Amino acid sequence: MNDRFPPATAPATAHPARVYNVWLGGKDHYPVDQEAAELAAEANPAIVASVRANRAFLGRAVTHLSAAGVRQFLDIGTGIPAADNTHEVAQRAAPDSRIVYVDNDPIVLAHARALLVSSPEGRTDYVQADAREVDAILDEAARTLDLSRPVGLMLVAVLQYIRDEEDPWDLTRRLLERLAPGSFLVLSHPASDIAATEVAESMRIYNERAAEHASATPRTQDRVRAFCEGLDILEPGVVPLTRWRPRPEDTPDDTLPMWCVVARKP
Structure with a gap:
């Protein structure tokens, strides 16, 4: 645990951003996050490789959108800053890019300055x-x-x-509804139909240690595709993380239990 977070302030439940920070090798988390991350990774050894592949997917997707002329990004659930945050990737490609980050963890707010270091031309x-x-x-x-x-x-x-009963599909639709035609959805999501037994067990372990509002639900490829209803899905479609437009030097790994997709609002 980072010394800046004294034990007296340590929460009783794990938080997604802090657990993710553990898996990425960061130091901004509490003992409850460390425990949840380690036990979940024991149940599903592919987790650490998945979160790193997820960061790589984010980078490739932002690079692609920048090449397509997108100069604005809304990154929801950004997490604690790590290497190649959205603004770093976008502003390397187009310095005038504007990025808004959104998260509900106060620790992410404490790191907001790192997220707010923009190029002079952007914001x-x-x-x-x-x-x-x-x-x-x-x-x-x-x-x-x-x-x-x-x-x-x-x-x-x-x-x-x-959760399903909170209708994440409608939430996604409402977010896109106010965005202009030509906007893009970049989405990744834990799979319930890849390494199903390991994923179910790791999610059970995590959910036992997380607050109710932060419990996690893996979903099938079809359920992930449903987030793109009414959108034009870019090739290669809804695929495992390493299959989305890999670089020549990348090695595809279909065992990583996460789906990803990029789709355009017509």
Whole structure:
């Protein structure tokens, strides 16, 4: 645990951003996050490779959108800053890019300065909000982004924390509804139909240690595809992380239990 977070302030439940930080080798987490991360990884040894492949997918997707002319990104559930955050990838490709980050973990807020280091030509901003607060997120994002122009909506490894009864498909639709035609959805999601036994056990272990509102639900390829209803799905479709437009030097690994997709709003 990072010394900046004294034991007296340690929470009783794990948080997704901090657990993810453990898997990425970071130091910004509490003992409860460390325990959840380690036990979940024991049950599903592919987790660490998956979260790293997930970061690589984010980078390739942002690079592709930048090449397609997208200069605005709304990154919801951004997590604690790591290497190659969305603004770093986007502004390397196009320095005038604007990025708004959204997360509900106060520790992410503590790191917001790292997320707000923009190129002189571009701009970044941070909104502390839950992914469920669609209208508040979009209203705040509109202070930095021009929602009448295309936006790259980043929902990378976040929708698993919205339970079926909360209708994450409608949440995604409402986010996209206010974005301009030509906007893109970039989405990744834990799979329930790849390494199903290991994923189910790791999710059970994590959910026992997480707050109810942060419990996780893996989903099938078809359920992930449903997030793209009404959108034009880019090739190669809904695929394992390493299959989405890999670089020549990348080695595909279909055993990593996460789906990903990029789709365009017509």
